[in-house]
Amino acid sequence: MSDGGAIRATEQVPVPAPQPAEVRASRLLATLGVGGAVAGVLLVIAYGVTLPRIEANRARVLHLAINEVLKAPERYDTLYVVGKALLRKPPPGVDPKKLEQVYLGYGAGGRPVGFAIVAGAAGFQDVIRLIFGYDPKTHELLGMKVLESKETPGLGDKIEKDPAFVDQFRGVRVSLVGVKKGKRSSPREVEMITGATISSKAVIRIINDALERLGPLVDGYTQEGKG
Amino acid sequence: MGDLVWIFFSSMVVNNFTLMLFLGLCPFLGVSGKIETALRMGAANTFVLVMTSLAVWVLNTFILSHAPYLRLIAFIIVIASLVQIVEMVIKKLSRALFRALGIYLPLITTNCAILALAIFQTNRDYTLAQGLVFAVGSGGGLALALVLMASIRESVELADVPALAQGTALVLFIAGSLSLAFMGFAGLLSSG
Amino acid sequence: MSQEMSPPPPHPAAHGADGLAERRRAVPPNVDLVKGVWRENPVLIQLLGLCPTLAVTNSVANSVVMGIATFFVLVGSSLLVSTFRRRIPNEVRIATYILIIATFVTIAEFALQALVPGIYKALGPFVALIVVNCIILGRQEAFAGRNPVGRSVLDAVGMGAGFMIALLIMGSVREILGSGTFLGVSLFGPRYEPWVIMVLPPGGFFTLAFVLLTISWWKRRQPALAKAAEPRGLVVAERAA
Numbered sequence: 001m002s003d004g005g006a007i008r009a010t011e012q013v014p015v016p017a018p019q020p021a022e023v024r025a026s027r028l029l030a031t032l033g034v035g036g037a038v039a040g041v042l043l044v045i046a047y048g049v050t051l052p053r054i055e056a057n058r059a060r061v062l063h064l065a066i067n068e069v070l071k072a073p074e075r076y077d078t079l080y081v082v083g084k085a086l087l088r089k090p091p092p093g094v095d096p097k098k099l100e101q102v103y104l105g106y107g108a109g110g111r112p113v114g115f116a117i118v119a120g121a122a123g124f125q126d127v128i129r130l131i132f133g134y135d136p137k138t139h140e141l142l143g144m145k146v147l148e149s150k151e152t153p154g155l156g157d158k159i160e161k162d163p164a165f166v167d168q169f170r171g172v173r174v175s176l177v178g179v180k181k182g183k184r185s186s187p188r189e190v191e192m193i194t195g196a197t198i199s200s201k202a203v204i205r206i207i208n209d210a211l212e213r214l215g216p217l218v219d220g221y222t223q224e225g226k227g
Numbered sequence: 228m229g230d231l232v233w234i235f236f237s238s239m240v241v242n243n244f245t246l247m248l249f250l251g252l253c254p255f256l257g258v259s260g261k262i263e264t265a266l267r268m269g270a271a272n273t274f275v276l277v278m279t280s281l282a283v284w285v286l287n288t289f290i291l292s293h294a295p296y297l298r299l300i301a302f303i304i305v306i307a308s309l310v311q312i313v314e315m316v317i318k319k320l321s322r323a324l325f326r327a328l329g330i331y332l333p334l335i336t337t338n339c340a341i342l343a344l345a346i347f348q349t350n351r352d353y354t355l356a357q358g359l360v361f362a363v364g365s366g367g368g369l370a371l372a373l374v375l376m377a378s379i380r381e382s383v384e385l386a387d388v389p390a391l392a393q394g395t396a397l398v399l400f401i402a403g404s405l406s407l408a409f410m411g412f413a414g415l416l417s418s419g
Numbered sequence: 420m421s422q423e424m425s426p427p428p429p430h431p432a433a434h435g436a437d438g439l440a441e442r443r444r445a446v447p448p449n450v451d452l453v454k455g456v457w458r459e460n461p462v463l464i465q466l467l468g469l470c471p472t473l474a475v476t477n478s479v480a481n482s483v484v485m486g487i488a489t490f491f492v493l494v495g496s497s498l499l500v501s502t503f504r505r506r507i508p509n510e511v512r513i514a515t516y517i518l519i520i521a522t523f524v525t526i527a528e529f530a531l532q533a534l535v536p537g538i539y540k541a542l543g544p545f546v547a548l549i550v551v552n553c554i555i556l557g558r559q560e561a562f563a564g565r566n567p568v569g570r571s572v573l574d575a576v577g578m579g580a581g582f583m584i585a586l587l588i589m590g591s592v593r594e595i596l597g598s599g600t601f602l603g604v605s606l607f608g609p610r611y612e613p614w615v616i617m618v619l620p621p622g623g624f625f626t627l628a629f630v631l632l633t634i635s636w637w638k639r640r641q642p643a644l645a646k647a648a649e650p651r652g653l654v655v656a657e658r659a660a
Contacts, residue, residue: 028511035515039300039522046526047296053533061536122233124414126242152413153598154615198414247620249474253553256469299528300521303550307517339470339548346544391639395466396631403624410619 061147066103066116069133069143073105073113079221081214086221102214104221105133114142115218119210123202126150128159132169132207136219141176144169144207149199156199165193165200174211176204231360233416234353238364241413244340245372246406251340255373256398265377267324269370271313273363275335276344278309280362283345284355291349302345310335340369375405451570455577461554462585463634468554472585473623475545479602482590484538486583488531488546492523493555493582497563497575504564516559517550524549554582592626593617 066076079086081100090096103116113135120129128149133142146160158165173187178201181191192200244250251272258268282305291298313335318325335341344365348358379401388397461467468489475485499519500507507515528546531539539546549555558578563571594600597617599607616622 028508031506031508032511032514032518035518036300039518040297042522043296043300043525046529050529050533054529054536057533057536122237122416126237152615153618154613249470249620249623250548252469252473256466296525296529299525299547299550300518303517303521304514307514339551342548342551343544346547350544391635392632394635396628396635399624399628399631403621403628406621406624407616410621 065131065145065147066105068145069116069131070103070105070114071133071142073107074110076103076105076116078102079104081217084217086217102218117210117214117218118147119206120148121202121206121209123149123159124151124156124196124198128199128202128206130203130206132210134174134211134215134218136215136221139174141169141172141174141207144203146203151196151199155193155196158193158196159199159203162193165191169207174215175208178204231357234357234361235364236416238361239368239371240409241415243368243372243409243412244343244365245369246402246409248343250343251338251369253338254335255369255376255402256395259373259376259398260380262374262377262381265373266370269366269373271317272335272338272340272369273366275306275310275313275341276362276366276369277359278313279306279341279345280348280358281355282309283348284353284358287349298349302342306341306345310341340365372405376401379405446570448570448573451573452577455574455579455581456584457581459578460581460585461557461578462582463630467557468552468582469627470548471545471552472589473620473627475542476586476589476593476623476626477597477618478541478594479587479590481538481541482586483583484531484535485542485545486579486586488527489549489552489555489582490576490579491527492520492549493558493579494572494575495523496520496555496559497571498568500559500563501566501568501571507564512564513556513560516556516564520555520559521550554578588630589623589626592630593622597622 067073070076077088079088079102080090080096081102082091082094086102090099101118105113105116107113114133115136116131116133118129118131120127122128126149128151129147130144131147132144134140135142144166149157149160151157151159160166168190171187172190175188177186177189178192178197179185179189181194183189184191190200190204192204238244242248245252245255254268254272258264283302286301286305291301314325344362348361353361376398380398383397383401392400455461457464459465462469462472471485471489475481496516496519500516524547527549528539531542531546558575562574566574591601594602595606596614597619599605599611599613614622617626
């Protein structure tokens with residue numbers, strides 16, 4: 001071949017049979033086999049090179065979110081939900097990635113400030129996933145951040161972009177009640193977004209459901225004084 | 228049970244593959260001229276989707292958890308083989324159906340809806356039952372979109388469309404209107 | 420896959436004088452490069468790869484990243500396919516092409532996930548779906564599998580650029596009208612009420628419909644240009660994909 005690009009990796013391919021007219025099954029298999037092997041090697045290399053970066057990215061997103069909803073704690077621990085208890089270490093033989101996790105943040109002097117909990121459920125268009133901070137001592141929320149949603153731009157996506165809505169989740173008492181704009185009268189109430197009532201209600205429901213399920217666990221964990 | 232119903236309607240109407248997620252546009256624009264063909268194409272697609280869902284579940288459960296980097300290659304190989312098998316079966320069973328689907332049958336392989344189903348099912352950690360319901364729902368959604376488009380196009384045949392807008396542009400305008408209508412389904416599944 | 424449907428091309432190695440013909444190439448290189456940009460633009464003229472064209476063009480940034488990823492896969496696959504075109508047996512060529520394409524797509528996926536995780540998330544399944552983008556398999560089957568490396572790479576660069584241009588047109592129109600921004604920079608100030616529908620799915624269909632209308636209007640005004648872009652059997656066969 002006269003063209004220059006042909007130098008690359010020629011040795012990885014079996015020498016072609018002198019008579020290409022009669023193609024043997026073994027040659028077909030050999031081509032696919034060699035191709036597959038080379039592809040596999042390339043992919044393993046690409047995976048190995050990029051994996052640390054990808055995991056660091058994921059960890060950073062989670063880290064930033066936890067910091068935001070727990071108001072920048074000094075440090076935080078990861079706790080694993082196993083049955084009806086929170087454990088510091090996953091039970092032996094269980095893949096920690098498969099367990100539900102909550103995060104316990106500590107303020108200055110090692111004093112626990114609250115838990116960060118990830119939860120999700122159906123919204124207006126598709127599933128909404130969010131993280132919120134909760135202080136079991138006061139039964140108040142510390143903050144809320146939407147991690148994933150496909151709500152309508154300009155309306156439903158205000159659940160993550162409109163500070164007037166998001167900021168209400170600081171200092172509100174649980175369990176939450178959604179009310180119309182301008183009708184807030186108790187510390188449990190959250191004003192919903194006009195034109196995006198279903199999305200707002202979904203956020204409130206996700207938080208209430210998560211606390212109904214995990215609330216007793218985190219309350220119990222603090223009372224035992226382990227925090 | 229509730230989540231199965233949710234997955235079914237979510238994939239069929241609220242997040243319809245063709246009209247809301249732009250998956251499977253080639254058959255949507257290509258074989259949507261006649262209701263009859265559209266129905267058959269929808270059925271063939273649904274069948275391949277269900278088979279794919281099954282195969283992907285097996286792959287994910289037993290093989291790919293150890294080698295995530297082979298995911299895409301494994302999926303596309305399995306889909307290509309499945310389509311080949313479906314093609315042979317249809318050819319045996321009904322020459323007429325085989326002729327009706329013509330060139331589009333082997334091209335289900337490169338129909339993005341099939342691979343997208345495999346990817347969604349993996350990313351969302353669906354169980355076997357959830358995956359199958361998802362496949363039936365999205366297949367139903369594809370068929371629904373195809374049949375709606377075909378019935379509109381059969382009527383438009385008789386209309387006097389400006390020469391400039393004939394062909395794909397017209398089909399896209401119809402698709403946009405259908406998509407607009409399907410946006411009305413949003414919120415259907417959120418028990419607010 | 421489609422071996423039964425389309426007559427298999429003659430095996431490249433069967434032509435002894437092929438190498439000679441390559442050196443005496445009848446087509447000047449710029450033709451291979453430029454045809455994909457406009458005259459045979461894969462999206463705007465051949466109407467291929469419409470799924471990503473509609474799905475990821477709700478912002479300019481998404482369109483650019485998607486364009487680059489597809490460009491990378493297309494050029495890389497064309498390079499490998501044309502390099503090994505004489506060694507790939509005809510019976511397994513489609514399988515081999517898909518294997519090569521899937522490898523490049525997986526690498527692109529890892530790279531995007533590592534470099535631009537936010538946009539990777541916004542593109543959703545459409546990065547992986549580059550595998551089934553008919554433009555890429557179409558170019559391997561129609562061009563790279565039968566032509567020397569140099570021409571194939573030029574062809575791939577042209578087609579990749581054509582795809583990028585189409586995505587950019589769609590992305591710009593939709594982001595400017597639908598969000599009032601370009602690459603996230605506000606254009607019209609806070610008093611602009613964005614046409615939200617443009618970044619939603621129906622807006623994708625309507626924008627592409629208007630772009631195609633504009634092109635057919637343009638072609639009609641320039642009969643000479645329309646004559647140059649005469650329909651070819653190849654284009655029709657590919658459209659089916």
